[in-house]
Amino acid sequence: MWLDRLENEPFLPATWLRHQHRDAYWQHGSGCEDFSRIKAATLAIGGWGDAYKNAVPWKPEELRPPRHVRRVEQDLQAGTTTLVIEDDFGAFRDTGHGLITGSVARERWTIQPDDPLSARGETHWTQTLARDGWSIRTETFADMWSDATTFHLRGRIEAYESGRRVFERDFTDAIPRDHL
Numbered sequence: 001m002w003l004d005r006l007e008n009e010p011f012l013p014a015t016w017l018r019h020q021h022r023d024a025y026w027q028h029g030s031g032c033e034d035f036s037r038i039k040a041a042t043l044a045i046g047g048w049g050d051a052y053k054n055a056v057p058w059k060p061e062e063l064r065p066p067r068h069v070r071r072v073e074q075d076l077q078a079g080t081t082t083l084v085i086e087d088d089f090g091a092f093r094d095t096g097h098g099l100i101t102g103s104v105a106r107e108r109w110t111i112q113p114d115d116p117l118s119a120r121g122e123t124h125w126t127q128t129l130a131r132d133g134w135s136i137r138t139e140t141f142a143d144m145w146s147d148a149t150t151f152h153l154r155g156r157i158e159a160y161e162s163g164r165r166v167f168e169r170d171f172t173d174a175i176p177r178d179h180l
Contacts, residue, residue: 002136006159011171013144017151020178059095064102066090079158080118082110091128102128120145134160151175 019025028031038046069086084107091102104126112118121144126135142155159167 003159006138006157006167006169011153011155011173013142013153014146014171014175015154017173017175028037050088060092061095061102062090062092064091069079079112079114080110081113082108084108098131100128100130102126117147134162146177147175151177 011090015025031038063169067086067088067090069084071084073082073084074080075082086107087105089103091100093100105122108120108122110118110120110122115128121142123140123142124135124138128135130136137160139158139160140155141157142153144154145152153172154170156165158165
């Protein structure tokens with residue numbers, strides 16, 4: 001089932017760049033276009049007797065602590081500045097049912113300060129799930145850059161089950177810039 005979802009997943013950055021202005025694509029899900037369209041029943045509870053205080057707290061077991069890094073790298077020879085973001089959100093086991101979750105996000109945003117068209121973004125995200133001898137992992141990679149007329153996109157997704165690659169898909173797209 002999870003592989004079917006991966007096979008049919010659109011490359012969302014390309015979809016979003018095809019709608020560079022606030023058009024029907026963005027408006028259909030936005031409440032601010034017409035607040036009278038929002039129909040939501042609400043139940044407001046306040047005071048000392050709120051029911052949530054009796055809820056059983058989540059008790060995760062930390063397997064890998066979170067670690068977050070932000071740094072700027074300068075390549076003096078190439079004249080580029082790169083913002084590096086490394087977010088290891090850790091790995092945790094739910095002590096109630098045993099599911100282990102983990103994720104790591106890596107991003108690099110590079111530019112030559114005197115050349116806006118040199119801007120480039122690169123990402124690599126890892127998501128893991130495991131329990132009782134079963135494990136899956138997804139690895140996603142994306143690059144985006146542009147020239148004066150076009151946004152260029154490249155992406156890849158890989159899926160692993162028990163360490164064996166069971167799925168891979170590559171995306172490429174070039175989208176005309178519309179005054180952006």
